[in-house]
Amino acid sequence: MDIAALEEIKRLKHRYLRCVDLKLWDEIGDALTADATAEYGTAVRGGPVLRTGRDAIVGFLRESLPPSIITAHSAQQPEIHLDGDTATGIWAFTDTVIATEHDSTMVRGAAFYEDRYERGADGRWRIRHTGFTRTYEYVVRLGDLPGFQLTADRWTRG
Amino acid sequence: MDIAALEEIKRLKHRYLRCVDLKLWDEIGDALTADATAEYGTAVRGGPVLRTGRDAIVGFLRESLPPSIITAHSAQQPEIHLDGDTATGIWAFTDTVIATEHDSTMVRGAAFYEDRYERGADGRWRIRHTGFTRTYEYVVRLGDLPGFQLTADRWTRG
Amino acid sequence: MDIAALEEIKRLKHRYLRCVDLKLWDEIGDALTADATAEYGTAVRGGPVLRTGRDAIVGFLRESLPPSIITAHSAQQPEIHLDGDTATGIWAFTDTVIATEHDSTMVRGAAFYEDRYERGADGRWRIRHTGFTRTYEYVVRLGDLPGFQLTADRWTRG
Numbered sequence: 001m002d003i004a005a006l007e008e009i010k011r012l013k014h015r016y017l018r019c020v021d022l023k024l025w026d027e028i029g030d031a032l033t034a035d036a037t038a039e040y041g042t043a044v045r046g047g048p049v050l051r052t053g054r055d056a057i058v059g060f061l062r063e064s065l066p067p068s069i070i071t072a073h074s075a076q077q078p079e080i081h082l083d084g085d086t087a088t089g090i091w092a093f094t095d096t097v098i099a100t101e102h103d104s105t106m107v108r109g110a111a112f113y114e115d116r117y118e119r120g121a122d123g124r125w126r127i128r129h130t131g132f133t134r135t136y137e138y139v140v141r142l143g144d145l146p147g148f149q150l151t152a153d154r155w156t157r158g
Numbered sequence: 159m160d161i162a163a164l165e166e167i168k169r170l171k172h173r174y175l176r177c178v179d180l181k182l183w184d185e186i187g188d189a190l191t192a193d194a195t196a197e198y199g200t201a202v203r204g205g206p207v208l209r210t211g212r213d214a215i216v217g218f219l220r221e222s223l224p225p226s227i228i229t230a231h232s233a234q235q236p237e238i239h240l241d242g243d244t245a246t247g248i249w250a251f252t253d254t255v256i257a258t259e260h261d262s263t264m265v266r267g268a269a270f271y272e273d274r275y276e277r278g279a280d281g282r283w284r285i286r287h288t289g290f291t292r293t294y295e296y297v298v299r300l301g302d303l304p305g306f307q308l309t310a311d312r313w314t315r316g
Numbered sequence: 317m318d319i320a321a322l323e324e325i326k327r328l329k330h331r332y333l334r335c336v337d338l339k340l341w342d343e344i345g346d347a348l349t350a351d352a353t354a355e356y357g358t359a360v361r362g363g364p365v366l367r368t369g370r371d372a373i374v375g376f377l378r379e380s381l382p383p384s385i386i387t388a389h390s391a392q393q394p395e396i397h398l399d400g401d402t403a404t405g406i407w408a409f410t411d412t413v414i415a416t417e418h419d420s421t422m423v424r425g426a427a428f429y430e431d432r433y434e435r436g437a438d439g440r441w442r443i444r445h446t447g448f449t450r451t452y453e454y455v456v457r458l459g460d461l462p463g464f465q466l467t468a469d470r471w472t473r474g
Contacts, residue, residue, distance in 0.1 A: 255421075
């Protein structure tokens with residue numbers, strides 16, 4: 001068992017999701033191969049979203065996640081299988097997305113990711129494909145929740 | 159420190175919980191020893207549930223979790239201690255259970271798992287005992303939540 | 317890559333958070349260096365809370381988290397970097413805090429931890445600094461949530 005490779009792939013996924021939640025759009029690209037593909041099965045966006053290529057994926061994330069959209073992505077319980085310089089990974093995923101503008105809403109859901117990874121000529125692992133299938137997803141209108149108060153927001157309050 | 163054994167036990171737990179959430183009842187049995195015991199301290203079911211033996215545990219899960227019950231189980235923060243071919247594991251656990259039929263409800267909670275594992279003659283780790291103690295658990299009626307909408311459900315919408 | 321050190325630091329963090337959620341105030345101190353510092357950026361408490369020294373941190377936790385305050389802390393997605401006998405760690409963090417007395421409230425949030433660790437003369441890793449920056453945090457009044465019921469509470473019901 002190549003434990004170091006497993007650790008590197010886990011850290012890659014962790015870094016990728018941290019870049020998403022911290023909106024580090026200039027850093028996130030290096031976590032993806034140039035020809036990476038992404039498929040997000042988010043029903044509230046009207047069905048699966050597919051993007052091909054690092055630039056298209058980063059562009060989609062940058063455009064979809066302005067400071068008025070707070071996200072917290074959590075990928076856990078990795079089952080990673082190595083095969084030389086490629087690997088597959090299954091992750092249990094939960095996410096919270098809070099849209100703070102207008103009719104403020106919160107989306108919560110769970111999914112299973114099925115990713116593929118590739119080790120480049122530089123010896124570094126990158127995401128070759130990422131995609132998930134929803135277990136569930138729901139929306140609530142926060143303005144209608146009795147006593148709801150957003151007490152911290154990294155993006156609009158500093 | 160036998161890092162490979164730790165990784166195998168983590169992956170075992172991850173696989174077991176994935177089988178629960180994906181309702182893979184034909185696959186899940188192999189994660190348990192034949193004489194495994196399970197104790198689920200779920201108050202909404204009226205107190206601790208005990209099952210003895212792989213078949214009884216899988217039968218209980220299959221019966222309790224039809225497609226109208228969506229689950230997302232998350233076990234994190236493992237503290238695993240190895241002792242030859244046995245091991246113990248503590249995990250921080252959170253779960254979401256959505257009952258989509260009738261008076262639709264959502265149960266959310268946290269707990270600490272205290273598991274025991276065993277390495278079989280075939281060299282594979284299996285769960286010998288699993289059980290948890292709740293930190294908290296609550297129920298909400300989804301139909302009464304203003305603006306609530308279930309936008310994805312793996313089991314009843316595809 | 318010193319995988320054993322990474323595993324030890326992860327387990328240290330897991331143990332520390334378990335001690336918080338289980339209110340094990342006599343055990344938690346050993347997870348911290350004597351000169352440890354902690355910074356909790358919790359807006360509902362009126363801004364960052366800083367504590368210096370193991371005793372001050374443990375005292376703060378003991379005082380802030382009586383049995384009427386249920387907590388579930390989850391630190392995930394570690395990115396740990398080792399440098400000899402010191403290390404840094406970034407963790408994605410989510411927490412749920414339920415205050416069961418009076419106007420019962422629930423606080424939920426996410427954050428990123430930035431920790432520092434130190435390996436002592438006894439060869440054991442301890443937390444030298446822990447602190448987080450909130451991604452978001454919100455409060456809801458549970459008494460106002462239709463159909464809300466707390467069905468398990470480790471501290472007030474056994």
